[in-house]
């Protein structure tokens with residue numbers, strides 16, 4: 001009889017916006033000792049470009065699953081395209097090679113940034129043309145194909161989601177085009193005016209962090225034979241514009257003000273979907289978001305205002 005290995009999880013990029021919360025959720029589910037949270041910054045440093053260090057960590061810690069989140073996002077990627085390409089691609093290949101050698105399961109995040117020209121932006125289908133306009137998007141589209149290749153050729157059980165913008169209050173995002181959707185709340189809670197780098201009517205899909213974490217855990221616990229998408233699943237939460245965030249926040253905080261001053265990130269946002277068809281995720285593993293715009297705004301402000309009591 002084959003011995004089943006105790007679950008031991010490595011999270012890379014664990015100090016980031018998603019990593020912070022996903023590592024906590026994994027600890028809750030599997031126990032503190034089963035989760036090794038690493039980041040190039042911070043207490044348990046791991047550089048995913050260092051193949052040998054990554055390999056040593058997998059062997060020494062008896063790792064069985066990797067949540068490989070370390071990457072450069074869309075806006076930072078446009079500042080240093082070749083560094084972003086190197087980190088995003090070579091980091092993934094390093095993880096896939098180790099997964100192949102040690103029969104590890106892998107989660108890897110993709111993004112709505114895989115889409116660009118020639119899509120239906122209001123309801124972007126799962127199998128739409130991938131013509132990304134950023135180096136981040138190119139790395140995610142290529143990474144999706146590498147994941148599918150390692151699954152089909154080597155049987156590596158790698159699973160992936162195309163996250164839209166993620167909204168959360170515990171750890172800030174860094175270097176993305178959708179970061180405004182967190183910054184706007186941080187400014188509102190501090191009683192500050194916010195200058196938004198996207199135009200007021202720019203619709204983008206967003207997902208509240210508890211939904212994003214739940215989606216990840218649900219995908220990773222789905223039986224392998226129910227999964228029909230081995231590139232990456234479309235995931236839709238709410239489609240929203242900066243002006244709508246502003247109005248909902250102002251309904252709670254009447255003095256809140258936003259200025260609009262679009263920068264280079266507007267061009268990126270203009271190539272992305274405004275909403276996605278996530279029918280495959282719903283059908284294959286039962287995906288359903290729980291948070292709509294009013295409940296996101298309410299929960300964000302409730303949590304952020306706890307730490308800013310004097311500004312209520």
Ligand code: AKB
Pocket residue numbers: 073074075110111112113136163164165166175176177178179
């Ligand atoms: C970004 O804005 O770059 C990310 C993403 C949508 O992948 N949040």
